[in-house]
Amino acid sequence: DVKVTQSSRYLVKRTGEKVFLECVQDMDHENMFWYRQDPGLGLRLIYFSYDVKMKEKGDIPEGYSVSREKKERFSLILESASTNQTSMYLCASSFYARRDRGTEGAFFGQGTRLTVV
C-alpha cells in the first residue's frame, strides 16, 4: 500500500514562528504536493514538485516555501507564521503524469491541523 506520512497530526505555533511541515512517501512517486483545506474554500494548492529540487507555485504560495532535497521527502515551510495560516495542511504524492492519460490519482497523508495563536 502507498503510504504518505506527515510528521505531525496537530501543531500549535505562535505568530512569527518559522514552521516546518514534513512529508514522506514510500512509493517512489515523482510528484509531490502541498494543499491547505479550509471550510468553504476546498483544497487549494500551495506548491508542487515534479522532481528533486524542482518546484512550482500553486494557487496560494504567498507566505510559504518548500524544499525537496530527496525524492521521498517534501517539506513545507511557513517563514513567519500568521493567524490566517491556521488550517488543515495536506501532503500528497503521485506518479508522473502521462500527457495522453493524465495521472492515476494522488495519495494523501493524514493531514496536519496547524493552529497559529
Next chain:
Amino acid sequence: TQLLEQSPQFLSIQEGENLTVYCNSSSVFSSLQWYRQEPGEGPVLLVTVVTGGEVKKLKRLTFQFGDARKDSSLHITAAQPGDTGLYLCAGTTTSGTYKYIFGTGTRLKVLA
C-alpha cells in the same frame, strides 16, 4: 481558471436510499478521480477514470466519466452510514500539467 463544480453541496439521506453526485466543468480532462474524506483525515482515492464514457464499479459505488470528458457522476446504491463523508472529484487537464484541480466537494450524511 479551470473549475470543477460539484452538486449537491450537502446531502442527508436515510440508510438504504440511492443517490447521485455530479461533477461538472467546461474543461476537458485527461483523467478524473473521486476521493472520500472523513473528518480529520486526508482524502482517500476511490477510483480514476480516463476514457470518455467509461464506467467503473466499486461495490455499491458506480462512477461514470462523461463522453466528452468534461463531467462525471458518482452513484451510490443502498447507502449505508459508513458511506458518510466528503466526496471530492479531481481532474488533470489535457495540457500535460501535473496539477490536480479539485471540485468543491459534496458532504454526504447517511442516517441509520
